[in-house]
Each structure stands twice: as C-alpha cells, then as structure tokens.
Amino acid sequence: MKRALRLVLSALFAVFVIIQFFQTDHANPPVRAEISAPPAVKAVFRRACYDCHSNETVWRWYSYVNPMGWLVGGHVADGRRRLNFSEWETLDAQKKYHMKQEIIEQVEEGEMPLQSYLLLHSDAKLSAEDRGAITRWAQDSSEK
Numbered sequence: 001m002k003r004a005l006r007l008v009l010s011a012l013f014a015v016f017v018i019i020q021f022f023q024t025d026h027a028n029p030p031v032r033a034e035i036s037a038p039p040a041v042k043a044v045f046r047r048a049c050y051d052c053h054s055n056e057t058v059w060r061w062y063s064y065v066n067p068m069g070w071l072v073g074g075h076v077a078d079g080r081r082r083l084n085f086s087e088w089e090t091l092d093a094q095k096k097y098h099m100k101q102e103i104i105e106q107v108e109e110g111e112m113p114l115q116s117y118l119l120l121h122s123d124a125k126l127s128a129e130d131r132g133a134i135t136r137w138a139q140d141s142s143e144k
Contacts, residue, residue, distance in 0.1 A: 019066045024073025029055045033089030041137045048113050048124040052079030055086035100138035107131050
C-alpha cells in the first residue's frame, strides 16, 4: 500500500513539474489609448479592474505556477477581450456608450470584480463610494 501511494504521489509530482513548462503568455501589450476619466475613478479602475481589463496586468507569483497560471491567464485574456481600458480611446462613441452601460450593470449587480479575484485581492473590493463614482462617471460622460 505504501509503495502504491509513493508511486501515485511521484506521478502527480512529475505531472506538476511537467506542466510548468507550458506557461501562459505573461506579456503586457503596449497601452494604445488609455481611458480618460477623473483621477478618483481612474484610481478605482487601477486598483480593482486593471489586472484583467488593461494592458498593465501585474502578474503575481501564483500566475507563474500551473494550473493556477492557466486560470489567471484565461481570466486576463477574457477580461481584455471584453473590456480593455488601455484601448478605450480607440473605441467609437457608440461602443463606448455600450461599454459604459455594461460597466454600470456589472458594478451595480456586484458581478465585478469577480469573487475569485477578491479572495486574493481584498483591496479591489468596491465600496459604495467606489460604485457611485464609477456609475456617475459612466452616466455623466455617456456618449450616444
């Protein structure tokens, strides 16, 4: 029994080591046209949103350890695809309006930041004041 357990643990360790050679791309593309927003709103975005929704991701140590790295890399790729603050000013007015409506909805419903992100980044939790500032910005500056 002990031999079988040792064999299973050795195999699991070998798989763990092997998967480390298949890393997620941790490159941050250049910032093309960063969002223009009031300093307070931009500070909230940087603190709570930029790791997944910009080209300025801070890749923490655990993003280099698979399989967690694959999970984090997938979240960042998906976040950038859906909304990228580093490319905001390249969007036309209609797309910006639509994105602002999405931001309001996600923030008001508490869907962003993701709960899984907040487990390791408690400073990203949005306060009522943060949510209000984002919502006011999105409503006040909505281009139609």
